[in-house]
Amino acid sequence: MIDGLLGGLGNLLDPFNLLILIAGILLGFIGGGIPGISGTMLVIILLPVSYAMDPTAAFLLLTSIYATSVFSGSISAILFRTPGTPEAVATVFDGYPMAQKGEGGKALGVSIFSSATGGVIGTIVLIFLTPLLATFALSFAAPEYFALALMGLTVVASLSAGNLVKGFIGVAFGLFIATIGLDSMTGTPRFTFGSGQLMSGIDFIPVLIGLFAISEVLRQVQKRPRQTSKQKVRTELPSWGLMKRISNVIGRSSLLGIFIGILPGIGATTAAMLSYSEAARWSKKPEEFGTGIPEGVAAPESANNAAAMGAMVPLLSLGIPGSATTAILLGAFILHGIQPGPLMFQTQGSLVYTILIGLLFANLLILLIAKPFISVFSKILRVPYSVIGPLIVLFCIIGTFAVRNSIFDVGVMLLFGVIGYFLENAKFPLAPIVLGVVLGPIAEDQFRRAMQMFNNDFTIFFTRPISLVLLILALISVVYPLFKKWINHRKAKLRGDKNTIAS
């Protein structure tokens, strides 16, 4: 293995390969930074180019784009509340409030540091534990997926900014949106009203872009134009103290991210969402999430980069893609005449190790290249909002259209922009809606698949150990806050009683 890694390093240091790697990193940065161009899209665009290259250069290019675009989606999420890539959805929750507090530079620094750390941890795990983790991933099936999604949904209390009722309404609304379209288990149309467009359902990207980016543009146009000379954003990497403060969150989120990335069919977006929820759950002050704290940026950013690496585990070891982009990489391997799978480490060892070393470098280089890149990018902030606003709307339209080439989706996106605007005016937290839209389809499909697999036997959720543990965790997180409230209430009452006796 060490020989393989050294060989991979040797391949990587070939000037041409190094050049390709750096080109891939820059392309990933730019593409991820521009709202509407996701890493998946960039990989598709460059696929034909890669056919002309030898496999080593081709896969260094594609995988470095894949690794870095996940990071740079956070830039516009933090600065403009517009996620540059779907994976950056949860970064919006705390990144943008930080930027509004004048801490945009700090937020970007945290994002760089967390992404690079998450990516590096992910790659190291990928290098050393791939066969082991692949076996572990196989022990997950529908019941476990359902339990995982349910656990994510129960964290709504922490995400509802103090108003539990509105939080629950939000989640329910999100879950409802997720049910629109053809039922994936029986093919029955639901809430489609005979419309062919609604049959394919409401994709979460238009909902998300509308709720956050468009609603914010609507709000900004109401403000007086004087505050255009905004603060200058100076990206600062986290100080030692801050690093220590967020290191726990980064460590936990990276591991969670890798783990979720490994599961086939669940990608980095879900990983970012779930690790944000988990960070809020395990935090001592969950109520601060959503108000602009570094932990809220660190959790999703480390998780999505780690998950992107995790998704490579089943691809390389089983030939099973763990996410949308790895599915495209699988196609690319096949068209290069290489079959990823159990035999790949033996038959294509040199290529695999070169890719792994390349991924390690790409993630490390985020630390080096991101800062100058962002300083160029954040000059955009000096442009008056009257120019920026329409451009954001334009990018949102292009980005939404590009997902499925659907004008209907653009309409959905604009509609959710207006909905988001009014909801926020009514002090409705938006995060629970996104939680419902992202996790709803997973929870529903997997629950029903579990029922299909085990002939409608409900007990399987409790007799399968992993599923049981996850469900118990979910139950605790629902009951514990209520219990704590009750205890506090009793304490206060006891104290009150004592006081009356004393007086």
Place this chain on the structure above:
Amino acid sequence: MRIKRLSFLIFLLAFAMLLTACNSNETGSSSEGEGGKDSNYPERQIEVVVGFGAGGGSDNFARAVTKELQDILGVNINVVNMPGAAGIPSADYVARKPADGYTIWSMTSNHPVNIASGAEPNDMSVFKSIGRVQNDTMTLQVKSDGKFKDIDDLIAQAKEKPGEISVGGTGAKGFDELVLAQFEAATGTDFNYVSFDGSGEMTAALLGGHIDVIAEEPGPSVAQLQEGSIKMLIAFTDTKMEGFEDVPISTDLGIDVTDGQGRGFMVHKDTPPEIVEALEKALEEAKDRPDYKEYEKASYLHLRDGWLGSEEYDAELEKLIETYKKILEAN
């Protein structure tokens, strides 16, 4: 203050208009069939619409063929993905475009299934085939060290425990489920069909021992088939497959199920016949080119010749729809 509010209202109104503009479908009246005698077709860029996401089997297929067509026809061809609902929205989009041969639909066997189940309003009266290029082979696969020795063993166990053996397939009321239903009818068995979103998750569920059998083509699980962790019990075809010579084929076992996932192209029914002919010729040439052949081999799609011309494929589809309707009614 009032002016500000007013201007905001105007902004919202403009927004609403943009919204309605988005919702009103482009109703390019389809029956016009621009400029009847297109002797010099094609003169401009052609759009090929794929009803599935980028990077999947159907998308790779469309792109591999398109690469050759571009060269043969001498114009640029754009591949557009419109994933969702088993291809129905993509069919809807193509049906609304002018019948001039500049919008081509890349379709699969899901189309006849959707028509038979009543989910697809754009039936055979709306589209005309250009040709079928591929005819993949459906197989049943199990874990090599699992509980099924061979196909007879599987059928015997299924008869013993009706409805208990789970078979994974992709999609609901889709092609995979229909082939399984045909197999059930032919053997007098009853399986528990479990639908998955994609073959990746399904193969993982088989390897993890969570389901018993998968209904799948050879391509997606070829890594495991080569390594030996998964084995094929039966292939639904009438000729032995290259590389899988020891796998029993359905017709040898007296099971008359040979449907494979077909992939081809269609255009609007009102497209001038000379354009359909030109496209049919180009397609027939494209599928024999070396680059395309190489892609077919790499994706394990070369196992049987799938070519059917425009008229043959139309007839075949009509036949399939009838068969599928009967199966769906019986279930």
